[in-house]
Each structure stands twice: as structure tokens, then as C-alpha cells.
Amino acid sequence: MIVNPQNTSSYSFYPRQVNNNAQQSTVVEEIQDKISPTQKVASTKQSDQFGNQTDLSEEEKRELQVLKEEDKRVRTHEQAHKRAGGKYAGQIHYEFESGPDGQKYAVAGHTEINNAEIPNSPEKNIQKMEKIIKAALAPMSPSTTDRQIAAEARQNKMESQAELRKEKQSQVNEIKESESDYITSYAHSAYSEQQDIGEYFQNN
16 A cells, blocks of 8 residues: 555655655555454464474464465565665565464555656656656555556656657757758858859859
């Protein structure tokens, strides 16, 4: 989910705000509530020195397996955002729940992403938005919010592409005008020279 890190409870999204300070937004994976209430209380049961659970019921073992799988999925998801985001990806934050074994497992997470537009440089901004799109869609199963991030970045990219085309067309027009002025000036000069030659022969 995209949030403003300075006000994470508002879930506000500011995709096009431009300033000198890089805007930080956050890619957050929403986790379905697969964890039962009993998993949210730290157990007093302890593991032996090899990490084996010595005093867990069958239900607790099943709950622990769910937690371990969720932990792996969340970490894999956020690491994918992090790797694909490169220099635009910030810190990964995890939310943890205690399992029946007393250990903490990641059940949700978010990765900070700098998705601020690069002002006055459509070409560089296009490259950055491509990176943001790649980061948002990097996990095997992007969330709805991940896809929203990608859609916002695509829109930003399209606007920069239009701006870049406009700049290039303006440059082409300037070249054409310059060439046209040169041809006109050359033709005028040639015509004047021809007239001078004609007058010379007439007078002589």
C-alpha cells in the first residue's frame, strides 16, 4: 500500500508533488489475516538447543507452520521490491507476531520508495518511473496497491514522454526555421549579386 511515511495512518498518495526534497512513498504488502488470536500471544513454551519444539500441541504446530510460511512470503515479497527499486528503494519495515514457540515472525511489511518526479528533466524522469514500475511489480504476486503504484508511475512516465516529444519537435522546428532563414538570405544575396552584374554590363 502506498502511504506518506510522515503520516502513515492517512494512506495519502502524492504522486506528482515536486520539491527539492525527495518525496518518500511506501510500497506496502497488505497481508490477509491468516493468524489466529492464539498466535498473537507469545507462548511461554521454549525451543531446545537445536531449535526443535519440545512442548507444542498439534494445533500449535500447525499455527507455527502458517507463521513460518507467511514470514517467508512477506520477506521474499519485500526483498523483491528492494532489489528492483535500486537506489530509489529505502528501508524495509516488518511487522512481527509472536508464535507458539516464542519467536517473532514477519506477517506484514513495507518498503520505502522515492517516487518523486525529477523536475525539468523528462528524459531522466522517464528512466526513474520505469524503475519505479519495475520495483512495484517485482514480487511474484503484486498486491492491488503495488499495481496502483505502477499505474501512477506509468501516467507520470507518459506525461514526461509527451513533454520530451514536445521539446524535440520544438528543436526540429527551430532547425527548420534556421535553415529557411539561411536559404532566404542566400537567395536574396544571389539575386542582388545578379542584378549588380546585369547593371554592370548595361553601363559598359
